[in-house]
Amino acid sequence: MKCSVPASVKYDHTFCQGCAQGIVNRLIGEIMEELGTTEKLIVTTDVACGAMNVDFWDFDTIVGAHGRPIPTATGVRKVRKDCLSLAHLGDGAAYNIGMAETMHAAIRDDDVMALVLNNCVFAMTGGQTSATTMLGQRTTTSVKGRKKSVEGSPFHVEKALGDMDIAYLARGSVDSVAAIRKTKKYLKKAFEKHKNHEGFCLVEILTPCPTNWGLSPVDSMKRIREQVIPEFPVGEFIDRGGNE
Amino acid sequence: MAKVLMKGNEAIAEAALRAGSRFYSGYPITPQTEILEYLSWRMPEVGGEVVQTESELSGINMLLGAASAGARAFTSTSGPGFSLMQEGLSYIVAADLPLVVINVMREGSGLGNIGASQGDYWQMTRGGGHGDYRMIVLAPANVQESANLISDAFDLAEKYMHPVLIASDAAIGQMVEGVELPEFKDHDINKFDFAVRGCKKGDRPRSIQNIYFLDDQYEDHLREKYATITKNEQRWESLYVDDADIVLVAYGISSRMCKEAVRAARDQGIKLGLIRLITLWPFPENAFKEVNPNVLGYLTVEMSTLGQIADDVRLATQCNKPVSSFGSMMALPESDGIIEKALEMMKEARQ
């Protein structure tokens, strides 16, 4: 087996130990090479940790405003239909401040692709409660753990968008090699659909945040397996197929 | 080209297409909704796209993407919607992106009302969003000028890599006048190298950033940019400032009333003059250098309760003459009232 790394992704990144952004970046780079679209991808990031990626990718990039990468990426695609336009954001951006933008991209079935890294916290600002924080999970704004009576229950994108007329919706994880392989399949399918202008594609990836979870990298992956996946099931939820 | 009848809002939309714009995203709000409505059918005819977004917040961030990709992108809004756009505008300035936003002013603050007003002068000329910035603001006074200025707005935006605002108002947006539409111009989306388009292997990736701590020369660049705009881009129209006793200062719909007042006053032997602001920022300070030294004072006329232009007139004239304001946020100033107020000022100045 030949092992090579995609040239469009740098590996001397500055993410925390155990952060999965490097894994996700490698998947993006591999898929771009496989689809022959490395020179066609434009990524719009959010302002949080993910924005650091602009130094670790050899793609053209835009750093959007917090919660707004999806409409920004839509704007790119509207005027450059030959390019792939990916919005790259976290759970806080996609499901808290940018919920209206996420919902309406789906309602309009916008010709854009969103990649949501869900680590169940606002990571860059130091680990506050987000829409996907688990019940009982301690954060700096729920010091005794998220309570249903106070912050409500975790948000599930597959429940909110599951019946909508969009091209693709899936959730993957990075807690094991097998999970990463499966996630790559979802991501690649989404990119293919996006390349073909099939409509709105959203892939959520469950990622660890050892720093804000207060766990080691290994224990963080264990937590994803044992606690996060039971709450947020992985799999494909919408695969419409073909152009509408 | 022959004149056609067009609403201010529709003329500005059509002229934007003719200036090469092929992308618009916006949200309905009176009194500018005709722009969105017109473009929703007209834009596809010329091969462009329109997105009616879920909010002005989303719309302005969609424009950020289109402008980053090199398109001539624009939007339009009014009062409350313009406030929602401030987040995006602040980012767009920080990212040094060219685009155009039309604000068809209505009464405010708050929901206010849908009638003509000019209360967004401070918001448009001082920045409006968070941080340390200003934007070029062009103020048309009729339908023809609305059509002409949008093309200039795109040119200025690209010249300075900076967003440009058009300060229209409900009266100018809603009125129909005869207008000669500009010719079609093409815009090449690859004209500027900054525009993201996909990175060729071995090239340095383009990145549209809005953070400042990467480049310690950046502040010098900013200072120079604002100074250059201030020096080069002041626009105004003057009437009778060489012998006027009182010079009116106004823009947009109010400036039309001032012109009428100046004509009526001159017929009665009352020496009024007018400086009509075409750029609100940069403020046309140079216009005031042409005013005769014996002028008794300046009267700003605007659809505003507080008189928002007055401070800028004081600064431009180094407070060496009295400055008063006349107007209301709800009612268009009448020429009789303007003359009466000017006469009062003359009387006070001569006492």
Add this chain to the structure above:
Amino acid sequence: MAKTEIICAGFGGQGVLVTGLIIANAAMEDDKEILWYPSYGVEMRGGTANCNVKISDEEIASPFVKEADIVIALNEASVTKFEPRVKPGGYLFVNSSTVKHRDYRDDIHVYEIPASDIAYESENPRGTNVVVLGALAKTTGLFDPDYLRESIDSFFLKKGKNNPKNAVCFNKGAEYFD
């Protein structure tokens, strides 16, 4: 007239806004300065609608009309609202198909015409406003009747609508005050 100010008012859907545009277009093509301004916002079909038209040899300042030289009132509410705003010596055109006769000011010219009935009889039910424009051209001297009739046809032709019955309605409106 060097400067003419006109108010057109009626139910939304009666074509009052278009009436104003027709007048503005005819004046613009006659090289006059023109300005048309709608009442806008909450009025939709069935509510009251009105617009102002200004025609002048000089630059026009305000879009608003305080006192009008000519008022076209196609419904009861418009007569009530705008009769007081006709300048002394000015003109008030009333659609008597829908507005009952009443005592009008005696310092203005009032022309009552069953415009909707005439339009209906001419098998041009949307031609009420064109009937009134015929009467207006005949009585006010604002436009030569032949010029305005042709201008109306070219106005609609530009919108891709050719309706020969408009000329019929226009002539009947003009003849009504022979």
